[in-house]
Amino acid sequence: MVFSSIPFLFRFLPIFLIFYFVVPRRARNLVLFLGSIIFYAWGEPVYIVLMLFSTLSDYVHGLLIARYRGKKAASCFLVSSIVINLGLLGFFKYSGLNLPLPIGISFYTFQTMSYTIDVYRGEVEAQRNILDFGVFVTMFPQLIAGPIVKYKTVAAELRERHASLEDMAAGICRFTIGLGKKVLLANNIGQLFTKAAEMPAENLSLLMAWMGIAAYAFQIYFDFSGYSDMAIGLGRILGFHFPENFHYPYMAVSVTDFWRRWHMSLSSWFREYVYIPLGGNRKGLRRQLINILIVWSLTGIWHGAGWNFLLWGMWFAVFLILEKIIWGKVLLGMPKVIGWIYTMAVVLVSWCFFSLEQTDKILLFLKSMFGFGGGGLVNGEALYMLGNYGLLFVILAIAALPLGKKAVEWARERTQKNTKAAFALTICLDVTEKLFLAAVLLLSIANIVDASYNPFLYFRF
Amino acid sequence: MKKINAIITLLLLGGILFGLAVADICTPDRLFSEYENRILSAKPKFSLEKLFDGSYTKDYETYVTDQFVGRDNWIYVKTVTDVLLGKKEINGVYLAEEGMLIEKHEKEDINPETVEQRLMLLQRLTQWQEEKGTGTLRIMLVPTADNILTDKLPDYAPYYPQQEFLEQVKEAAGSYMIDVTNTLKEHREEPIYYGTDHHWTTRGAYYGYLVWAAAMNMTPTSYNVQTVATDFLGTLHSKTHWATAPDTIEAYIPAVLQETADNTASRSGMQVYYDFSEDAKDSLYEARHLETKNKYGYFLDDNHPFIRIETGTQREEAKGRQLFVIKDSYANCFIPFLTEHYETIYVLDLRYYRAPLFSLLEEYGAKGDMDILVLYNVIHFIEEFQYY
Numbered sequence: 001m002v003f004s005s006i007p008f009l010f011r012f013l014p015i016f017l018i019f020y021f022v023v024p025r026r027a028r029n030l031v032l033f034l035g036s037i038i039f040y041a042w043g044e045p046v047y048i049v050l051m052l053f054s055t056l057s058d059y060v061h062g063l064l065i066a067r068y069r070g071k072k073a074a075s076c077f078l079v080s081s082i083v084i085n086l087g088l089l090g091f092f093k094y095s096g097l098n099l100p101l102p103i104g105i106s107f108y109t110f111q112t113m114s115y116t117i118d119v120y121r122g123e124v125e126a127q128r129n130i131l132d133f134g135v136f137v138t139m140f141p142q143l144i145a146g147p148i149v150k151y152k153t154v155a156a157e158l159r160e161r162h163a164s165l166e167d168m169a170a171g172i173c174r175f176t177i178g179l180g181k182k183v184l185l186a187n188n189i190g191q192l193f194t195k196a197a198e199m200p201a202e203n204l205s206l207l208m209a210w211m212g213i214a215a216y217a218f219q220i221y222f223d224f225s226g227y228s229d230m231a232i233g234l235g236r237i238l239g240f241h242f243p244e245n246f247h248y249p250y251m252a253v254s255v256t257d258f259w260r261r262w263h264m265s266l267s268s269w270f271r272e273y274v275y276i277p278l279g280g281n282r283k284g285l286r287r288q289l290i291n292i293l294i295v296w297s298l299t300g301i302w303h304g305a306g307w308n309f310l311l312w313g314m315w316f317a318v319f320l321i322l323e324k325i326i327w328g329k330v331l332l333g334m335p336k337v338i339g340w341i342y343t344m345a346v347v348l349v350s351w352c353f354f355s356l357e358q359t360d361k362i363l364l365f366l367k368s369m370f371g372f373g374g375g376g377l378v379n380g381e382a383l384y385m386l387g388n389y390g391l392l393f394v395i396l397a398i399a400a401l402p403l404g405k406k407a408v409e410w411a412r413e414r415t416q417k418n419t420k421a422a423f424a425l426t427i428c429l430d431v432t433e434k435l436f437l438a439a440v441l442l443l444s445i446a447n448i449v450d451a452s453y454n455p456f457l458y459f460r461f
Numbered sequence: 462m463k464k465i466n467a468i469i470t471l472l473l474l475g476g477i478l479f480g481l482a483v484a485d486i487c488t489p490d491r492l493f494s495e496y497e498n499r500i501l502s503a504k505p506k507f508s509l510e511k512l513f514d515g516s517y518t519k520d521y522e523t524y525v526t527d528q529f530v531g532r533d534n535w536i537y538v539k540t541v542t543d544v545l546l547g548k549k550e551i552n553g554v555y556l557a558e559e560g561m562l563i564e565k566h567e568k569e570d571i572n573p574e575t576v577e578q579r580l581m582l583l584q585r586l587t588q589w590q591e592e593k594g595t596g597t598l599r600i601m602l603v604p605t606a607d608n609i610l611t612d613k614l615p616d617y618a619p620y621y622p623q624q625e626f627l628e629q630v631k632e633a634a635g636s637y638m639i640d641v642t643n644t645l646k647e648h649r650e651e652p653i654y655y656g657t658d659h660h661w662t663t664r665g666a667y668y669g670y671l672v673w674a675a676a677m678n679m680t681p682t683s684y685n686v687q688t689v690a691t692d693f694l695g696t697l698h699s700k701t702h703w704a705t706a707p708d709t710i711e712a713y714i715p716a717v718l719q720e721t722a723d724n725t726a727s728r729s730g731m732q733v734y735y736d737f738s739e740d741a742k743d744s745l746y747e748a749r750h751l752e753t754k755n756k757y758g759y760f761l762d763d764n765h766p767f768i769r770i771e772t773g774t775q776r777e778e779a780k781g782r783q784l785f786v787i788k789d790s791y792a793n794c795f796i797p798f799l800t801e802h803y804e805t806i807y808v809l810d811l812r813y814y815r816a817p818l819f820s821l822l823e824e825y826g827a828k829g830d831m832d833i834l835v836l837y838n839v840i841h842f843i844e845e846f847q848y849y
Contacts, residue, residue: 001518005522005526006522006525006526006529007521007522007525007526009478009482010478010481010482010485010525010529011482011525013478014478014479014482042518043515043518045512045513045515045518046513164467165464165467165468165471166463166464166467168467168471169466169467169468169470169471170467172470172471172474172475173470173474176474200569380617380619381617381619383616383617384549384615384616384617384618384619387547387549387615387616387617388547388548388549388550390547391546391547392546430466430469434469434470434473437470437473437474438473438474438477441474441477441478442477442538443538443542445481445535446535446536446538446539446542447539448526449526449529449532449535449536449539450535450536450539450540452523452526452527453497453536453539453552
């Protein structure tokens with residue numbers, strides 16, 4: 001089931017929430033576990049077995065590692081846990097057997113590995129309650145698309161958590177924002193990228209290529225961060241505090257900065273479980289650069305088995321390394337806008353590798369982006385698309401930057417000294433926020449329903 | 462204060478989700494959607510097999526979405542937001558100037574191989590004509606609105622330039638072809654295409670008729686124009702649900718025909734046989750369609766595979782003359798213009814009647830000299846012209 005669907009919003013979610021809040025507190029994990037199983041089985045009735053196997057395997061491994069802590073056996077069990085997790089991931093994702101990829105497998109295998117590693121390191125206690133552990137692995141809010149939650153982040157909340165009314169309100173607001181990002185922004189601009197990608201080479205102009213790749217940049221950001229927002233919001237309603245996953249990535253002024261803002265839960269996972277164990281920056285510059293190359297290659301192939309994802313990761317590694325050894329410091333001294341333009345250029349080109357997948361298509365697109373394509377600099381097709389999507393681009397840009405937040409801060413500062421004005425502002429902002437969120441929710445529903453609009457015109461002729 | 466704020470948020474957003482969920486569950490299922498003109502999905506039957514192959518949950522999602530409370534309104538809301546966002550087209554239909562809807566046809570949609578094949582079929586027809594034809598063959602392919610009303614399209618809107626194709630037809634069919642492009646362009650400021658439907662209007666067809674009559678060396682007859690509907694919202698409206706003004710449907714009634722109260726025109730001796738039926742109608746028009754959404758069906762009772770019309774005309778020059786029309790629905794409002802020139806008209810719609818064309822032509826041609834008219838719009842011709 002996906003969040004942005006009528007069955008989830010108007011069947012699964014209301015019924016689940018009623019059960020969850022009606023049962024006694026100690027039964028809530030059971031409801032959450034069963035709900036998650038139904039949620040997963042809805043789309044993957046077969047692979048549910050795989051997820052339950054993974055849960056059971058790491059539950060047992062955690063106990064065994066704890067049991068033999070300090071002994072050689074503990075290391076063996078850790079290796080066995082990692083081999084099983086990576087084995088599952090490798091088999092389904094990289095074996096080339098053309099199996100359908102089990103939904104969420106890249107996320108839940110990483111989550112369970114964080115658990116056994118942290119138990120081995122002695123950072124967390126092994127979980128003895130299999131239900132609590134099951135909830136950690138299968139929890140539906142972040143099961144499908146992250147954020148990647150490390151076990152230690154939620155260990156305490158798995159046993160005991162409390163969602164106040166304020167938590168729940170904040171959660172539903174966050175969910176609504178995420179839904180809007182996915183349905184109103186990502187899906188709508190995605191159509192423009194699809195058109196650009198399908199355009200015959202002789203029609204693809206420079207303007208169209210840049211619009212197309214900018215469309216993709218917005219699509220993937222709002223799609224992915226929208227899902228993260230929905231997950232974080234749903235978690236908040238239930239009393240969980242999941243880590244943030246994005247922090248205005250398109251404001252980044254260097255590639256290093258971009259990776260502090262993009263898919264933060266994955267970067268943080270790789271930092272903690274790969275980069276630092278490899279020595280991080282503690283073993284000299286040469287070793288650090290090699291570590292960067294390794295981590296970003298892995299980040300690349302985590303996204304998929306294609307060579308283009310590897311290239312995508314290594315493309316970033318190259319710029320991260322160059323920033324470390326050559327122009328990182330120089331950039332700091334320059335106006336921010338220069339760093340921003342450079343970063344956006346690197347990121348947009350990277351999305352070509354990421355989205356187009358086939359070599360000839362990527363080359364063709366890049367050719368057009370640099371003005372050597374069949375469509376010249378500007379042509380009618382591009383101008384027509386600009387007319388169709390210009391306003392949406394403006395909205396996307398506003399939504400991708402913290403302009404609203406900045407405006408509110410500015411207004412609050414202006415009224416700080418005047419109690420009456422500050423009160424009026426608060427009321428005004430509260431009302432605006434609610435009307436805005438209600439509108440986002442209603443428009444999202446309209447977009448979801450419209451996606452299935454399918455007029456049959458038998459009288460076409 | 463914070464608590465109150467939280468409660469209001471929860472009531473508002475939670476209220477929308479829970480309220481709609483309850484309303485949706487309480488609303489009975491609909492069988493058919495007028496809005497989309499299709500049967501909506503019904504609740505799927507459960508079986509373990511369907512559950513495990515994933516088709517049950519998929520069907521169930523389609524069902525819940527199809528039956529969602531207020532479905533038509535939600536779709537309309539999306540259309541309005543698209544228009545507000547400055548979208549120039551909805552579901553393959555351009556939102557053109559003056560509130561007109563114009564169907565979009567892109568060059569990429571036209572398969573060059575199909576074009577070759579259609580031209581070959583035309584050539585086979587002209588060859589047959591030269592060897593066995595007993596009358597005059599005319600081929601009239603009408604450009605669609607985007608090619609005639611090009612300046613009304615949104616800025617830079619792409620369209621398939623049909624003139625290229627018509628030039629190819631000219632090469633393949635030579636003097637048999639009638640090109641109405643220039644005539645239609647001359648009258649482009651008049652309502653020659655509907656604003657909510659993909660057909661040409663009766664007035665557009667009338668200008669086409671004048672070109673045809675000139676090519677046939679015939680004298681066009683005179684007509685009384687009668688308005689039969691003023692509230693026509695056609696196929697393009699169905700695709701977009703966006704229309705600023707409904708269309709008017711006119712009928713050009715030959716002056717010699719009696720005008721009747723129910724918007725059909727008839728005379729004694731006119732007999733219209735649909736699909737080899739024994740029972741004849743006495744009119745080319747079916748007024749009952751004017752009461753439905755599909756008002757264009759008024760002309761020749763919508764679409765039929767085969768029609769035989771005994772026109773009952775008394776004109777001397779029409780005596781004993783036969784015409785065989787191979788057509789799409791553009792011809793439906795055109796054929797009434799022909800009734801003063803022929804005693805018998807056969808109408809064949811190859812999309813519904815997969816006939817061996819030449820044996821039909823030979824069969825009917827045996828009854829007397831017979832002219833032939835091929836009448837399609839360009840797009841339908843490329844998409845649909847096919848015979849065996």
